[in-house]
Amino acid sequence: MKYAVGIDLGTTNCALSYAGVDGDGDDRNDAPPVPLPIPQVVAPGEVAERTLMPSFLYCPADSQFPPGSLALSWYPNARDVVGVLARSQGASTPGRLVSSAKSWLSHAGVDRRGEILPWEAPEGVPKLSPLQATARYLGHLRAAWEHAHPEAPLDEQDVVLCVPASFDPVARELTLEAAELAGFDEPPRLLEEPQAALYAWVARRGAAWRKEVSVGDVILVVDIGGGTTDFSLIAVREEEGVLQLERVAVGDHILLGGDNMDLALAYTVRARMEAEGKELDDWQVRALTHGCRAAKETLLGEGAPEVAPLVIPGRGSKLIGGTIRTELTRAELDAVLLEGFFPEVGVDARPQTPRRMGLTTLGLPYPADAAITRHLAAFLARSATTRTTGGDERSFVHPTAILFNGGVTRSPMIRERISAIVTRWATGEGGVGPKVLEGIDAELAVSHGAAYYARARREGGVRIRGGTVQAYYVGIERSELAVPGIPPRVDAVCVAPFGMEEGSEVSLPQAFGLVVGEPVSFRFFGSSSRREDTVGTTTTPAQLAELAPIETALEGLRTPKASEHEQAASGAIAEEIVQVRLHARVTEVGTLELSAVEDAPAGRETPGRRWKLSFDVRGQG
Amino acid sequence: MEPLAFGARLWLALTLPFRVLFDGLAARKIVGALEGELLSLSEAKIELQGELEAKARAPEPTVKEIAPEVDHTPALQLLAILQREGRFVDFLQEDVGGFSDADIGAAARVVHEGCTRGLKDVVTLAAIRSEAEGDAVELPAGYDANLNRVTGNVTGEPPFKGTLAHHGWRVEKIRLPELTTGHDPTIIAPAEVEL
Structure with a gap:
């Protein structure tokens, strides 16, 4: 038996789903993916299975838990813990908790291989890099799989690992590096999360999906998870009479999700209680936040009451005596949640940018504007090109369908709110509102869809075409007369255009002379709006977003014919200059690989030597 | 089975x-x-009309102390889960006499919400009878007395006709967390010390 395995490496929860491939019998392959129960420590000394594994890592003090009480069958001498216990213990001991490792992995401002997490941890707490923390989660999922399926090693299955659509090439490569660190000998294939959600919908609908959408439709995927929000646009096209899906635009990675909403509600209630003279300690505020999550779900559900009770239990053994009662009203919920996170704005609204501070901290780049609808308006306007609007004169993309994913969107009220706002925007320009694609499980859709995609790759089935999310550029100094005190101006030259499909490769027309053994560094940029640029298009870096620099020492650069001894004798080692061109290739697993390829000298038969360039992720601060 | x-x-x-x-x-x-004590937490009760008849029962054997060979770990584990998730032991151990119904009600929400979650993780519960309570039901000859308990006017031989008083509960699946070696299950909740 061989399996298609989909992994959702979420910011707040991980999941793994799988489905059989090459099964015996025809109906076998239509079986929907199922989640893998993941064994995890739920309390010191207790191991239980859960379909979700909270993406938290807790590093206890030596004496904090009894010896052996964090042990798992595959991790008998555990010194740290991931999953349910990590999340619950970390809530009361935040200084030892690693959370949002995925957001740190995609944060260019810090050294992502540096041991920096838990962020701002007190002295003496062991620290990990974002890469190591991510590897711990993946390693746990891998071990859980091997534990449950000893007959089917994960490396022999078709594994698809999901990343946010907004992950840049650096974060994608780091994700694969984390997989390697976690013991994946075969690199898993990467898939964008919103695409995975749409695959989950297709899997759910079966053949009927082709009847629910039609050529010219543009599907907006709105994914609001615990800690992040992502938008993607997927167009329905026709090729040789068959419906095809193509991902045409991807939004920025917004660090905003359900957890922010729960906190915002808790702070509102706390402020009201303090005004009434009731002070809450940290423990009670956490309990209040939990309570607000439940109350939010009650008030956002179908046939919701006007008021939801909030109960903050006392911490001591006297439960009734220590309990504080209050409530969350619909008016508060509307003011904080709907007006704060989903305000009724015009389509010309844009996220408010913060005033620049002289000193900024290096923490995660949380958005200054919590209004998800403003971020959505900006995304739809930015994505308007002739390809996405069908050539009509529209100031933004009018989606014809919406697919919701992520815990927050389980609320019918939130779904209706977002659809109503998008409908109002569209009718304002003479368009029509989108219909809502229903039926996916907001918690498991990403891993289900990834497993479906893994199977579709092997056995055939609908595929979403995509290609690279952005166009990528390298910085090249202009060769002009040097002026003392003024750094040479830099041009940004496109090395990889928007929408490069996997397996394709392009090369820059310009050649560079690189010196043996000397470190070389290129600045590296991306743009999600410059869709028309082709390889070699030159622009100024000011219009682009700077990503991690590319570096290489070109070590191991040797003339193949000359031995080291001969080179040393001739003194040629440090002096060799090689003429190279930059090549960009989208790998089979979905990463962008940049290489320096030697121009073969005229008359030589052998192809030029090739050096892979790597990203420098030490962070620019 | x-x-x-x-x-x-x-x-x-x-x-x-x-x-x-x-x-x-x-x-x-x-x-x-x-008697189905392991699986049926409470049997379906069928109230028959008429005269009550005392049921002859074997006298309860008296068990003086906990026999050492009986493994109480699963019971203690369940208690620990209900305490951890829903403060169950705190609630039962507290003297409710001096509190108003509103105060007790507020605490009951904590217990209810948490214990429901904790119980759902551990056991799958189902009703034994699918009929609505209050519906007329008929117990055929040779019905399973583990699953159905008749009360009220119990005379003659089955089939019995009666009204469903309680649909009963049965645990369909139980999956307690595995314990690591050396874990002491009698610790329902460790003392907490804030540093």
Whole structure:
């Protein structure tokens, strides 16, 4: 038996789903993916299975838990813990908790291989890099799989690992590096999360999906998870009479999700209680936040009451005596949640940018504007090109369908709110509102869809075409007369255009002379709006977003014919200059690989030597 | 549940009478198993109209102390889960006498919400009878007395006609967390010390 395995490496929860491939019998392959129960420590000394594994890592003090009480069958001498216990213990001991490792992995401002997490941890707490923390989660999922399926090693299955659509090439490569660190000998294939959600919908609908959408439709995927929000646009096209899906635009990675909403509600209630003279300690505020999550779900559900009770239990053994009662009203919920996170704005609204501070901290780049609808308006306007609007004169993309994913969107009220706002925007320009694609499980859709995609790759089935999310550029100094005190101006030259499909490769027309053994560094940029640029298009870096620099020492650069001894004798080692061109290739697993390829000298038969360039992720601060 | 093989049944038939006679604890366990105490938390009760008839019952065997060979770990584990998720032990151990119904109600929400979550992780519960409570039901001859308990005017032989008073509960699946070696299950909740 061989399996298609989909992994959702979420910011707040991980999941793994799988489905059989090459099964015996025809109906076998239509079986929907199922989640893998993941064994995890739920309390010191207790191991239980859960379909979700909270993406938290807790590093206890030596004496904090009894010896052996964090042990798992595959991790008998555990010194740290991931999953349910990590999340619950970390809530009361935040200084030892690693959370949002995925957001740190995609944060260019810090050294992502540096041991920096838990962020701002007190002295003496062991620290990990974002890469190591991510590897711990993946390693746990891998071990859980091997534990449950000893007959089917994960490396022999078709594994698809999901990343946010907004992950840049650096974060994608780091994700694969984390997989390697976690013991994946075969690199898993990467898939964008919103695409995975749409695959989950297709899997759910079966053949009927082709009847629910039609050529010219543009599907907006709105994914609001615990800690992040992502938008993607997927167009329905026709090729040789068959419906095809193509991902045409991807939004920025917004660090905003359900957890922010729960906190915002808790702070509102706390402020009201303090005004009434009731002070809450940290423990009670956490309990209040939990309570607000439940109350939010009650008030956002179908046939919701006007008021939801909030109960903050006392911490001591006297439960009734220590309990504080209050409530969350619909008016508060509307003011904080709907007006704060989903305000009724015009389509010309844009996220408010913060005033620049002289000193900024290096923490995660949380958005200054919590209004998800403003971020959505900006995304739809930015994505308007002739390809996405069908050539009509529209100031933004009018989606014809919406697919919701992520815990927050389980609320019918939130779904209706977002659809109503998008409908109002569209009718304002003479368009029509989108219909809502229903039926996916907001918690498991990403891993289900990834497993479906893994199977579709092997056995055939609908595929979403995509290609690279952005166009990528390298910085090249202009060769002009040097002026003392003024750094040479830099041009940004496109090395990889928007929408490069996997397996394709392009090369820059310009050649560079690189010196043996000397470190070389290129600045590296991306743009999600410059869709028309082709390889070699030159622009100024000011219009682009700077990503991690590319570096290489070109070590191991040797003339193949000359031995080291001969080179040393001739003194040629440090002096060799090689003429190279930059090549960009989208790998089979979905990463962008940049290489320096030697121009073969005229008359030589052998192809030029090739050096892979790597990203420098030490962070620019 | 798998039926026992004939050989095993034969062995049981030969040895069991002697165990029942000489081992009071074993007899208690057998009675418990037959009454479905393990799986049916509360049997379906069928109220029959008319005169109540006292049910002849075997006197309860008295168990003076916890026999050391009985493993109480699963029971303690469940208690620990209900305490951790829903403050169950705190709630039961507190004297509710001095509190208003509103205060008790507020705490009950904590207990209810948490214990429901904790219980759902551990056991899958289902009603034994699918009819609505208050509906007329008929128990055929040879009905399973483990699953259905008749009360009220119990006369004659089944089939019985009556009204469903309680649909009963049965645990369909139980999956307690595995314990690591050295874990002491009698610690329902450790003392908490804030540093």
